[in-house]
Amino acid sequence: MAKKSRIKARETAPGEVGPRQPCPCGSGKRFKACHGAEGGAGGVYVARPFEGLPSxxxxxxxxxxxxxxxxxxxxxxxxxxxxxxxxxxxxxxxxxxxxxxxxxxxxxxxxxxxxxxxxxxxxxxxxxxxxxxxxxxxxxxxxxxxxxxxxxxxxxxxxxxxxxxxxxxxxxxxxxxxxxxxxxxxAANPTERLTQVEAAYWTNVGTKEHLRWVMPEPEDELLDALARLHVAGRDVIVEGARLVGMFRAHGLLAPVWDLPVGTGPEALEDPASTFKADLDAALANSSALTGDERSARSGLANRQVTIR
Structure with a gap:
């Protein structure tokens, strides 16, 4: 008889930090040894510390x-x-x-x-x-x-x-x-903020260009909407761009697109505005996800990227 795993699987809710993951406070320690420990790091970890702050x-x-x-x-x-x-x-x-x-x-x-x-x-x-x-x-x-x-x-x-x-x-x-x-x-990579949408930033890291967009919607709802757009082929900001994943920071989700080198920020303005309208429509859709959309959602949820 095969031995049972000694490690019990632990489900982590969206936005929750697993005990073995890096502590979001930036200390470099695992969460269980930092703010996940009783009385850890001198205070209670706040998942969304800037909620209610303008912008x-x-x-x-x-x-x-x-x-x-x-x-x-x-x-x-x-x-x-x-x-x-x-x-x-x-x-x-x-x-x-x-x-x-x-x-x-x-x-x-x-x-x-x-x-x-x-x-x-x-x-x-x-x-x-x-x-x-x-x-x-x-x-x-x-x-x-x-x-x-x-x-x-x-x-x-x-x-x-x-x-x-x-x-x-x-x-x-x-x-x-x-x-x-x-x-x-x-050490500062060229970066510009788009003007037609909120909190979307183009950056050039030398070998690549990215669009990184911090969004305020709850993670579950945002993942559903992004999955719908992905399956519909409406998550391509500009030709050749690809939604490669997202990062989580201070309780918010930030999708990241790889862009063709030479895209620049100006070319993103109108397409980003169109994408925002499509995203708002997808967020308003309360119907159940299809099988393809559930698969896309799972892929997006597990595709985390490095912030810098």
Whole structure:
């Protein structure tokens, strides 16, 4: 008689993190050894930390896939100018600039369980700071306002930059930062945000071009809709493009298309708008999936890609 497997199969719900998978907090540990452990990593893991934040999908994109972008934000309780940034010099969580501006960096991993609370605590510390300099967290922030509790805008105006020249836009002595700026710029892949749809970003990684589109719909509903479009042959954004998979970040799903080299962002604008209309129609379709659609859905759900 064959031996029974000692490993019991564990079903993981869509969006749920398996115990042996990397912890989504970015610590590099397995989930069971980080936020999956009792009291792990100093706090409870929040699956969708930016829910309710204006332009949530763009914020996730700025945190996870866009090299250099900024968005001014209005913050409750202060009239100081605040700039939300992808990455700051030295990967600083926040900076109080000599010009009086407050800069808040999204691409920082504090690993305290709730990135939005971490960002809220850093932002509050920057507001309260009496001198210019770098602001960060060394201990879990504890209860308090999250980023969506502080931002008063209804939507964010995101500007994607060619590089990190905005780092020195408000300083007079630029020579001391030239080497660091050159190195950062060299590592930034060309990226542009599409204008006709929300949170869709074209990027050129040298050997390939991609369209990466962060979407707000619940994962189950989005997978159903994408499966319907795939079977109908309506998931090809432009000729030669291919939906290769998706990544999951902060509770949202982001489909990724490989594009023919030389496509560029302009060629994607109208087709992306058409695809969005088709997707909305597919999302409104509540009928049961066909056998082909179920097969396509299974393939999409298991086809995860690397964010960067």
């Amino acid at each position: 949530e999908c763009d914020v996730v994109a700025m945190r996870e896939l866009v090299p250099s972008a900024t968005a001014p934000i209005s913050v409750k309780g202060t009239d100081k100018p605040v700039l939300l940034c992808t990455l700051l010099p030295m990967a600083a969580p926040a900076m109080v600039r000599d010009s009086g501006q407050l800069w808040l960096g999204l691409q920082v991993q504090h690993s305290f369980g709730d990135p939005s609370r971490d960002l809220g605590a850093v932002l509050q510390a920057a507001i309260d700071a009496e001198e210019s300099g770098i602001i960060g967290l060394t201990d879990p922030p504890g209860p308090g306002p999250r980023l969506q509790d502080l931002v008063t805008d209804k939507e964010l105006k995101v500007t994607v930059h060619d590089g990190f020249d905005f780092w020195i836009s408000d300083v007079e002595e630029k020579d001391d930062l030239a080497a660091a700026l050159e190195q950062a710029n060299a």
